[in-house]
Amino acid sequence: MDPLERDYIARWASTILGFPCIDYLSEETASTIFHELSRSEETLNPIRDTWGNWDWQYCASQRKGLTYVPHVDQLLRSALSRRVRGSNATMWPANKKFALVLTHDVDMVSESAISLCGLRQCAACELVKPNSLLRKSLSLSRMSARYMSQAFRDRLDDCLWHYEDWLKVEESYGFRSTFYFFPSPVKKPAQWDCIYQFPDIVRFNGKRMTVREMMQSIHRAGWEIGVHGSYRSAFDGEVMKREKGCIEDALGSRVTSVRQHYLHYDVRITPTLQGEAGLTTDSTQGFNRSIGFRAGTSFPYWCWDHVHQNPLRVLEIPLHIMDGSLFHPAALEYDEEFAVRHALQLMDAVEAVGGCLTLLWHAEYLNRPKYRNSYKRLLDEAAQRGAWGCGAGELYEWWLNRETSVAMDHLRTASTASPSL
Numbered sequence: 001m002d003p004l005e006r007d008y009i010a011r012w013a014s015t016i017l018g019f020p021c022i023d024y025l026s027e028e029t030a031s032t033i034f035h036e037l038s039r040s041e042e043t044l045n046p047i048r049d050t051w052g053n054w055d056w057q058y059c060a061s062q063r064k065g066l067t068y069v070p071h072v073d074q075l076l077r078s079a080l081s082r083r084v085r086g087s088n089a090t091m092w093p094a095n096k097k098f099a100l101v102l103t104h105d106v107d108m109v110s111e112s113a114i115s116l117c118g119l120r121q122c123a124a125c126e127l128v129k130p131n132s133l134l135r136k137s138l139s140l141s142r143m144s145a146r147y148m149s150q151a152f153r154d155r156l157d158d159c160l161w162h163y164e165d166w167l168k169v170e171e172s173y174g175f176r177s178t179f180y181f182f183p184s185p186v187k188k189p190a191q192w193d194c195i196y197q198f199p200d201i202v203r204f205n206g207k208r209m210t211v212r213e214m215m216q217s218i219h220r221a222g223w224e225i226g227v228h229g230s231y232r233s234a235f236d237g238e239v240m241k242r243e244k245g246c247i248e249d250a251l252g253s254r255v256t257s258v259r260q261h262y263l264h265y266d267v268r269i270t271p272t273l274q275g276e277a278g279l280t281t282d283s284t285q286g287f288n289r290s291i292g293f294r295a296g297t298s299f300p301y302w303c304w305d306h307v308h309q310n311p312l313r314v315l316e317i318p319l320h321i322m323d324g325s326l327f328h329p330a331a332l333e334y335d336e337e338f339a340v341r342h343a344l345q346l347m348d349a350v351e352a353v354g355g356c357l358t359l360l361w362h363a364e365y366l367n368r369p370k371y372r373n374s375y376k377r378l379l380d381e382a383a384q385r386g387a388w389g390c391g392a393g394e395l396y397e398w399w400l401n402r403e404t405s406v407a408m409d410h411l412r413t414a415s416t417a418s419p420s421l
Helices: 004-015 027-037 039-042 071-079 116-128 133-155 164-171 209-220 231-235 239-250 270-276 323-326 336-351 367-384 393-418
Strands: 099-107 176-181 201-204 205-209 224-229 257-260 301-305 311-317 356-360 385-391
Touching: 004 027, 004 071, 004 301, 004 311, 004 393, 027 039, 027 071, 099 224, 099 367, 099 393, 176 209, 176 257, 201 209, 205 209, 205 323, 209 224, 209 239, 224 239, 224 393, 231 239, 231 257, 231 270, 239 270, 239 311, 257 393, 270 301, 270 311, 270 393, 311 393, 323 336, 323 367, 336 356, 336 367, 367 385, 385 393
Parallel strands: 099 176, 099 356, 099 385, 176 224, 224 257
Antiparallel strands: 201 205, 301 311
16 A cells, blocks of 8 residues: 555544554555545546436445445444544534534525526526427526516515525524535536526525625625535636635635535546635535445545545545435435435434534425425434534534644654653
8 A cells, every 4th residue: 555545544544533543454444445535436437427427326335235334434443443442532522422514505596586697597508408499498488587577576475585594493403504606607507507696686584685695694694605616617627716716706705615516526637626726625525316425434534636646635525415315206216204214324324433424405495395394303313412513614624623633642642752662
Protein backbone atom coordinates (compact mmCIF):
# COMPACT_ATOMS: atom_id res chain seq x y z
CA MET A 1 0.00 0.00 0.00
CA ASP A 2 1.35 3.43 -0.95
CA PRO A 3 2.46 5.58 2.05
CA LEU A 4 0.17 8.43 0.97
CA GLU A 5 -2.78 6.06 0.89
CA ARG A 6 -1.92 4.69 4.32
CA ASP A 7 -1.56 8.22 5.73
CA TYR A 8 -4.96 9.05 4.25
CA ILE A 9 -6.58 6.14 6.11
CA ALA A 10 -4.67 6.97 9.29
CA ARG A 11 -5.98 10.55 9.18
CA TRP A 12 -9.58 9.43 8.70
CA ALA A 13 -9.56 6.65 11.30
CA SER A 14 -7.75 8.74 13.91
CA THR A 15 -10.27 11.57 13.54
CA ILE A 16 -13.13 9.16 14.20
CA LEU A 17 -11.59 7.31 17.13
CA GLY A 18 -9.63 10.14 18.71
CA PHE A 19 -6.23 8.46 18.78
CA PRO A 20 -3.55 7.35 16.26
CA CYS A 21 -4.62 3.88 15.17
CA ILE A 22 -2.96 3.02 11.87
CA ASP A 23 -0.52 0.63 13.58
CA TYR A 24 -3.49 -1.47 14.68
CA LEU A 25 -4.85 -1.88 11.14
CA SER A 26 -3.59 -4.68 8.95
CA GLU A 27 -2.47 -3.95 5.41
CA GLU A 28 -5.54 -5.75 4.10
CA THR A 29 -7.95 -3.77 6.30
CA ALA A 30 -6.35 -0.44 5.43
CA SER A 31 -6.43 -1.31 1.70
CA THR A 32 -10.11 -2.26 1.88
CA ILE A 33 -11.00 1.00 3.59
CA PHE A 34 -8.97 3.04 1.09
CA HIS A 35 -10.63 1.32 -1.87
CA GLU A 36 -14.06 2.31 -0.55
CA LEU A 37 -13.35 5.88 0.58
CA SER A 38 -11.36 6.83 -2.53
CA ARG A 39 -14.15 5.34 -4.67
CA SER A 40 -11.58 3.53 -6.80
CA GLU A 41 -14.34 1.14 -7.85
CA GLU A 42 -16.02 3.94 -9.77
CA THR A 43 -12.88 4.62 -11.81
CA LEU A 44 -12.68 1.00 -12.96
CA ASN A 45 -16.25 0.52 -14.20
CA PRO A 46 -17.35 2.79 -17.10
CA ILE A 47 -21.05 1.94 -16.95
CA ARG A 48 -23.41 4.77 -15.90
CA ASP A 49 -27.18 5.28 -15.73
CA THR A 50 -29.43 7.42 -17.93
CA TRP A 51 -28.25 10.61 -16.17
CA GLY A 52 -24.59 9.68 -16.51
CA ASN A 53 -24.36 8.76 -12.83
CA TRP A 54 -22.98 5.96 -10.71
CA ASP A 55 -25.84 4.37 -8.77
CA TRP A 56 -26.50 1.53 -6.34
CA GLN A 57 -26.80 -1.24 -8.95
CA TYR A 58 -23.14 -0.87 -9.94
CA CYS A 59 -21.71 -1.19 -6.42
CA ALA A 60 -19.91 -4.38 -5.46
CA SER A 61 -21.33 -3.88 -1.96
CA GLN A 62 -24.83 -4.20 -3.38
CA ARG A 63 -24.02 -7.64 -4.80
CA LYS A 64 -22.66 -8.63 -1.39
CA GLY A 65 -25.77 -7.40 0.40
CA LEU A 66 -23.91 -4.57 2.14
CA THR A 67 -25.46 -1.46 0.60
CA TYR A 68 -27.61 -0.78 3.67
CA VAL A 69 -24.76 -1.39 6.10
CA PRO A 70 -21.87 0.97 7.03
CA HIS A 71 -19.54 -1.98 6.62
CA VAL A 72 -16.37 0.14 6.49
CA ASP A 73 -17.22 1.66 9.89
CA GLN A 74 -17.93 -1.79 11.25
CA LEU A 75 -14.63 -3.07 9.85
CA LEU A 76 -12.75 -0.24 11.55
CA ARG A 77 -14.43 -0.89 14.88
CA SER A 78 -13.85 -4.62 14.59
CA ALA A 79 -10.16 -4.18 13.81
CA LEU A 80 -9.75 -2.00 16.90
CA SER A 81 -12.24 -3.75 19.16
CA ARG A 82 -9.86 -3.94 22.12
CA ARG A 83 -9.12 -0.22 22.02
CA VAL A 84 -12.71 0.99 21.59
CA ARG A 85 -14.52 -1.62 23.69
CA GLY A 86 -16.33 -0.13 26.64
CA SER A 87 -15.81 3.47 25.55
CA ASN A 88 -18.89 5.68 25.89
CA ALA A 89 -17.26 8.75 24.36
CA THR A 90 -18.37 9.96 20.95
CA MET A 91 -16.77 12.40 18.55
CA TRP A 92 -19.78 14.72 18.32
CA PRO A 93 -20.64 17.93 20.23
CA ALA A 94 -21.98 17.55 23.78
CA ASN A 95 -21.27 13.82 23.52
CA LYS A 96 -24.21 13.36 21.13
CA LYS A 97 -24.61 9.74 20.05
CA PHE A 98 -24.49 10.39 16.32
CA ALA A 99 -24.81 13.20 13.81
CA LEU A 100 -27.80 13.89 11.57
CA VAL A 101 -26.96 16.11 8.59
CA LEU A 102 -30.09 17.76 7.22
CA THR A 103 -30.13 19.07 3.65
CA HIS A 104 -32.63 20.41 1.12
CA ASP A 105 -32.18 20.74 -2.63
CA VAL A 106 -34.24 23.69 -3.87
CA ASP A 107 -35.35 22.61 -7.34
CA MET A 108 -38.55 24.70 -7.47
CA VAL A 109 -39.83 27.83 -5.72
CA SER A 110 -43.32 27.98 -7.24
CA GLU A 111 -45.85 25.70 -8.89
CA SER A 112 -47.87 28.53 -10.41
CA ALA A 113 -45.55 31.42 -11.27
CA ILE A 114 -42.56 31.96 -13.51
CA SER A 115 -40.61 35.09 -14.43
CA LEU A 116 -39.53 36.17 -17.91
CA CYS A 117 -35.99 35.06 -17.10
CA GLY A 118 -37.37 31.72 -15.95
CA LEU A 119 -39.36 31.39 -19.15
CA ARG A 120 -36.20 31.97 -21.18
CA GLN A 121 -34.37 29.37 -19.09
CA CYS A 122 -37.24 26.93 -19.66
CA ALA A 123 -37.11 27.49 -23.41
CA ALA A 124 -33.35 26.88 -23.44
CA CYS A 125 -33.82 23.64 -21.47
CA GLU A 126 -36.65 22.46 -23.74
CA LEU A 127 -34.55 22.97 -26.84
CA VAL A 128 -31.93 20.48 -25.67
CA LYS A 129 -34.41 17.82 -24.58
CA PRO A 130 -34.72 14.78 -26.90
CA ASN A 131 -38.49 15.28 -27.21
CA SER A 132 -40.72 15.64 -30.23
CA LEU A 133 -41.54 19.10 -31.53
CA LEU A 134 -45.14 18.63 -30.31
CA ARG A 135 -44.06 17.85 -26.72
CA LYS A 136 -41.67 20.79 -26.69
CA SER A 137 -44.42 23.10 -27.97
CA LEU A 138 -46.91 21.89 -25.35
CA SER A 139 -44.39 22.37 -22.56
CA LEU A 140 -43.51 25.88 -23.69
CA SER A 141 -47.21 26.71 -24.01
CA ARG A 142 -47.83 25.68 -20.40
CA MET A 143 -44.89 27.74 -19.20
CA SER A 144 -46.02 30.72 -21.27
CA ALA A 145 -49.47 30.48 -19.66
CA ARG A 146 -47.79 30.53 -16.25
CA TYR A 147 -45.90 33.64 -17.23
CA MET A 148 -49.02 35.37 -18.53
CA SER A 149 -50.67 34.83 -15.14
CA GLN A 150 -48.11 37.03 -13.38
CA ALA A 151 -50.66 39.81 -12.96
CA PHE A 152 -52.59 37.48 -10.60
CA ARG A 153 -49.54 36.21 -8.75
CA ASP A 154 -50.28 37.96 -5.46
CA ARG A 155 -53.75 36.44 -5.41
CA LEU A 156 -52.49 32.91 -5.91
CA ASP A 157 -51.96 30.67 -2.91
CA ASP A 158 -48.92 28.84 -4.19
CA CYS A 159 -48.39 25.63 -2.23
CA LEU A 160 -44.61 26.11 -2.27
CA TRP A 161 -44.62 29.53 -0.67
CA HIS A 162 -44.03 28.30 2.87
CA TYR A 163 -40.41 27.24 2.96
CA GLU A 164 -40.22 28.78 6.42
CA ASP A 165 -41.95 25.61 7.65
CA TRP A 166 -38.71 23.69 7.12
CA LEU A 167 -36.99 26.08 9.50
CA LYS A 168 -39.80 25.85 12.04
CA VAL A 169 -39.81 22.06 12.28
CA GLU A 170 -36.01 21.89 12.50
CA GLU A 171 -35.86 24.71 15.04
CA SER A 172 -38.33 22.83 17.24
CA TYR A 173 -35.60 20.21 17.77
CA GLY A 174 -32.72 22.68 17.92
CA PHE A 175 -31.50 21.43 14.53
CA ARG A 176 -30.17 23.33 11.51
CA SER A 177 -29.86 22.36 7.85
CA THR A 178 -28.32 23.33 4.52
CA PHE A 179 -30.40 24.66 1.59
CA TYR A 180 -28.76 24.11 -1.80
CA PHE A 181 -30.04 26.78 -4.22
CA PHE A 182 -29.70 26.56 -7.98
CA PRO A 183 -27.56 29.29 -9.63
CA SER A 184 -29.19 32.01 -11.69
CA PRO A 185 -28.94 32.29 -14.61
CA VAL A 186 -27.39 29.05 -15.91
CA LYS A 187 -24.98 29.75 -18.75
CA LYS A 188 -25.11 26.28 -20.30
CA PRO A 189 -28.54 24.82 -19.40
CA ALA A 190 -29.18 21.09 -19.71
CA GLN A 191 -32.56 19.45 -20.06
CA TRP A 192 -32.69 18.54 -16.35
CA ASP A 193 -31.71 21.93 -14.94
CA CYS A 194 -33.95 24.05 -12.70
CA ILE A 195 -35.64 27.12 -14.21
CA TYR A 196 -36.30 29.52 -11.32
CA GLN A 197 -34.32 32.75 -11.09
CA PHE A 198 -33.15 34.93 -8.20
CA PRO A 199 -35.48 37.86 -9.13
CA ASP A 200 -38.56 35.56 -9.08
CA ILE A 201 -41.19 36.63 -6.57
CA VAL A 202 -42.14 34.29 -3.72
CA ARG A 203 -43.65 34.57 -0.24
CA PHE A 204 -41.57 33.70 2.79
CA ASN A 205 -42.79 34.16 6.36
CA GLY A 206 -45.85 35.84 4.95
CA LYS A 207 -43.85 38.50 3.12
CA ARG A 208 -43.56 39.11 -0.60
CA MET A 209 -39.89 38.95 -1.68
CA THR A 210 -37.52 37.69 -4.34
CA VAL A 211 -35.81 34.32 -4.24
CA ARG A 212 -32.59 36.23 -3.53
CA GLU A 213 -34.19 37.84 -0.49
CA MET A 214 -35.55 34.49 0.69
CA MET A 215 -32.04 33.04 0.51
CA GLN A 216 -30.74 35.94 2.58
CA SER A 217 -33.55 35.53 5.14
CA ILE A 218 -32.81 31.81 5.56
CA HIS A 219 -29.10 32.60 5.96
CA ARG A 220 -29.71 35.34 8.55
CA ALA A 221 -31.86 32.93 10.57
CA GLY A 222 -28.81 30.68 11.01
CA TRP A 223 -29.27 28.12 8.25
CA GLU A 224 -26.63 27.43 5.60
CA ILE A 225 -26.99 28.25 1.90
CA GLY A 226 -25.05 26.08 -0.53
CA VAL A 227 -24.67 25.66 -4.29
CA HIS A 228 -26.88 23.19 -6.14
CA GLY A 229 -24.52 22.79 -9.07
CA SER A 230 -26.08 22.57 -12.53
CA TYR A 231 -25.88 19.37 -14.53
CA ARG A 232 -22.96 20.55 -16.66
CA SER A 233 -20.99 22.06 -13.79
CA ALA A 234 -19.89 18.57 -12.71
CA PHE A 235 -17.54 18.47 -15.72
CA ASP A 236 -16.80 22.14 -16.38
CA GLY A 237 -14.60 24.05 -13.96
CA GLU A 238 -15.48 27.48 -15.31
CA VAL A 239 -19.18 26.77 -14.91
CA MET A 240 -18.56 25.51 -11.37
CA LYS A 241 -16.70 28.71 -10.40
CA ARG A 242 -19.31 30.93 -12.01
CA GLU A 243 -22.19 29.21 -10.22
CA LYS A 244 -20.49 29.47 -6.83
CA GLY A 245 -20.01 33.19 -7.56
CA CYS A 246 -23.69 33.55 -8.50
CA ILE A 247 -24.85 32.17 -5.16
CA GLU A 248 -22.31 34.28 -3.24
CA ASP A 249 -23.33 37.46 -5.06
CA ALA A 250 -27.00 36.80 -4.34
CA LEU A 251 -26.34 35.91 -0.71
CA GLY A 252 -23.74 38.57 0.00
CA SER A 253 -21.67 35.98 1.84
CA ARG A 254 -19.11 33.24 1.21
CA VAL A 255 -20.47 29.84 0.16
CA THR A 256 -18.53 26.62 0.78
CA SER A 257 -20.99 23.70 0.38
CA VAL A 258 -22.21 22.04 -2.80
CA ARG A 259 -24.40 19.22 -4.03
CA GLN A 260 -24.57 18.45 -7.74
CA HIS A 261 -28.03 18.49 -9.35
CA TYR A 262 -29.36 14.99 -10.16
CA LEU A 263 -26.28 13.76 -8.25
CA HIS A 264 -24.42 14.17 -11.54
CA TYR A 265 -20.86 13.46 -10.50
CA ASP A 266 -17.64 11.71 -11.48
CA VAL A 267 -15.09 10.93 -8.74
CA ARG A 268 -12.23 11.45 -11.24
CA ILE A 269 -13.27 14.99 -12.18
CA THR A 270 -15.99 16.65 -10.11
CA PRO A 271 -14.34 16.90 -6.65
CA THR A 272 -11.21 18.42 -8.21
CA LEU A 273 -13.32 21.08 -9.93
CA GLN A 274 -15.17 21.77 -6.70
CA GLY A 275 -11.91 22.29 -4.85
CA GLU A 276 -10.54 24.57 -7.57
CA ALA A 277 -13.72 26.66 -7.30
CA GLY A 278 -13.11 27.17 -3.58
CA LEU A 279 -15.80 24.77 -2.34
CA THR A 280 -14.81 22.74 0.71
CA THR A 281 -17.79 20.45 1.36
CA ASP A 282 -19.71 18.19 -1.01
CA SER A 283 -22.69 15.92 -0.33
CA THR A 284 -23.32 14.29 -3.71
CA GLN A 285 -22.02 10.76 -3.21
CA GLY A 286 -25.28 8.92 -2.70
CA PHE A 287 -27.92 7.17 -4.78
CA ASN A 288 -30.80 8.46 -6.92
CA ARG A 289 -32.77 5.22 -6.94
CA SER A 290 -32.01 3.70 -3.57
CA ILE A 291 -30.70 4.55 -0.12
CA GLY A 292 -27.60 3.34 1.66
CA PHE A 293 -23.86 3.73 1.96
CA ARG A 294 -22.18 4.34 -1.40
CA ALA A 295 -18.70 4.30 0.15
CA GLY A 296 -19.57 1.86 2.92
CA THR A 297 -19.26 4.55 5.59
CA SER A 298 -21.50 6.91 7.49
CA PHE A 299 -18.60 9.26 8.32
CA PRO A 300 -17.27 12.15 6.21
CA TYR A 301 -14.01 11.61 4.31
CA TRP A 302 -11.69 13.72 2.18
CA CYS A 303 -12.18 13.24 -1.55
CA TRP A 304 -9.33 11.53 -3.34
CA ASP A 305 -7.57 12.98 -6.41
CA HIS A 306 -7.26 10.07 -8.83
CA VAL A 307 -5.05 12.05 -11.20
CA HIS A 308 -2.35 13.13 -8.74
CA GLN A 309 -2.98 10.34 -6.23
CA ASN A 310 -3.42 12.44 -3.11
CA PRO A 311 -6.28 13.73 -0.94
CA LEU A 312 -8.19 16.84 -1.96
CA ARG A 313 -9.31 19.66 0.32
CA VAL A 314 -12.98 18.80 -0.28
CA LEU A 315 -14.73 16.92 2.52
CA GLU A 316 -17.32 14.45 1.29
CA ILE A 317 -20.37 14.19 3.53
CA PRO A 318 -21.95 11.12 1.94
CA LEU A 319 -25.66 11.21 1.18
CA HIS A 320 -27.53 8.25 2.68
CA ILE A 321 -31.27 8.84 2.38
CA MET A 322 -33.08 10.93 -0.25
CA ASP A 323 -36.84 11.41 -0.31
CA GLY A 324 -37.12 10.72 -4.03
CA SER A 325 -35.23 7.45 -3.62
CA LEU A 326 -37.79 6.32 -1.07
CA PHE A 327 -40.96 7.40 -2.84
CA HIS A 328 -40.42 7.87 -6.58
CA PRO A 329 -41.95 5.27 -8.95
CA ALA A 330 -38.59 4.90 -10.71
CA ALA A 331 -36.89 4.16 -7.38
CA LEU A 332 -38.01 2.21 -4.28
CA GLU A 333 -41.64 3.42 -4.46
CA TYR A 334 -42.33 2.95 -0.74
CA ASP A 335 -45.33 4.14 1.18
CA GLU A 336 -44.74 6.28 4.26
CA GLU A 337 -44.61 3.43 6.78
CA PHE A 338 -42.18 1.32 4.79
CA ALA A 339 -40.00 4.34 4.02
CA VAL A 340 -39.70 5.29 7.70
CA ARG A 341 -39.06 1.69 8.71
CA HIS A 342 -36.22 1.32 6.22
CA ALA A 343 -34.75 4.72 7.07
CA LEU A 344 -34.76 3.81 10.77
CA GLN A 345 -32.82 0.66 9.98
CA LEU A 346 -30.08 2.86 8.56
CA MET A 347 -30.34 5.13 11.60
CA ASP A 348 -29.90 2.08 13.85
CA ALA A 349 -26.74 1.09 11.99
CA VAL A 350 -25.30 4.62 12.11
CA GLU A 351 -26.06 5.01 15.81
CA ALA A 352 -24.34 1.68 16.50
CA VAL A 353 -21.05 2.99 15.08
CA GLY A 354 -21.50 6.56 16.35
CA GLY A 355 -21.51 7.87 12.80
CA CYS A 356 -23.31 10.45 10.70
CA LEU A 357 -26.58 10.02 8.79
CA THR A 358 -27.29 12.46 5.93
CA LEU A 359 -30.84 13.19 4.79
CA LEU A 360 -32.00 15.00 1.64
CA TRP A 361 -35.62 16.17 1.50
CA HIS A 362 -36.36 18.42 -1.49
CA ALA A 363 -37.67 21.80 -0.41
CA GLU A 364 -40.64 21.70 -2.78
CA TYR A 365 -41.99 18.43 -1.31
CA LEU A 366 -43.08 19.92 2.02
CA ASN A 367 -46.63 20.13 0.68
CA ARG A 368 -46.79 16.35 0.06
CA PRO A 369 -48.04 14.55 3.20
CA LYS A 370 -45.89 11.41 3.08
CA TYR A 371 -42.76 13.44 2.37
CA ARG A 372 -43.51 15.94 5.14
CA ASN A 373 -44.63 13.33 7.68
CA SER A 374 -41.71 10.99 7.10
CA TYR A 375 -39.22 13.84 7.55
CA LYS A 376 -40.80 14.94 10.83
CA ARG A 377 -40.87 11.37 12.09
CA LEU A 378 -37.18 10.86 11.35
CA LEU A 379 -36.25 14.12 13.06
CA ASP A 380 -38.35 13.22 16.07
CA GLU A 381 -36.72 9.80 16.34
CA ALA A 382 -33.23 11.23 15.97
CA ALA A 383 -33.91 13.84 18.65
CA GLN A 384 -35.17 11.20 21.07
CA ARG A 385 -32.01 9.18 20.46
CA GLY A 386 -29.79 12.16 21.24
CA ALA A 387 -28.54 13.05 17.76
CA TRP A 388 -26.76 16.25 16.77
CA GLY A 389 -28.83 17.80 13.97
CA CYS A 390 -26.74 20.06 11.76
CA GLY A 391 -26.07 21.36 8.27
CA ALA A 392 -23.20 20.36 6.00
CA GLY A 393 -21.11 23.42 6.80
CA GLU A 394 -21.46 22.86 10.55
CA LEU A 395 -20.30 19.29 10.19
CA TYR A 396 -17.31 20.39 8.10
CA GLU A 397 -16.17 22.83 10.80
CA TRP A 398 -16.59 20.23 13.53
CA TRP A 399 -14.69 17.58 11.53
CA LEU A 400 -11.84 19.97 10.75
CA ASN A 401 -11.50 21.04 14.39
CA ARG A 402 -11.69 17.44 15.56
CA GLU A 403 -9.01 16.38 13.09
CA THR A 404 -6.71 19.20 14.20
CA SER A 405 -7.32 18.49 17.88
CA VAL A 406 -6.50 14.79 17.53
CA ALA A 407 -3.32 15.58 15.59
CA MET A 408 -2.20 18.13 18.20
CA ASP A 409 -2.88 15.71 21.06
CA HIS A 410 -0.75 13.12 19.32
CA LEU A 411 2.12 15.59 18.87
CA ARG A 412 1.96 16.63 22.52
CA THR A 413 1.93 13.02 23.67
CA ALA A 414 4.86 12.14 21.42
CA SER A 415 6.91 15.13 22.59
CA THR A 416 6.43 14.36 26.30
CA ALA A 417 6.84 10.59 26.09
CA SER A 418 9.91 9.17 27.78
CA PRO A 419 12.41 7.59 25.41
CA SER A 420 12.38 3.83 25.49
CA LEU A 421 15.42 2.17 27.03
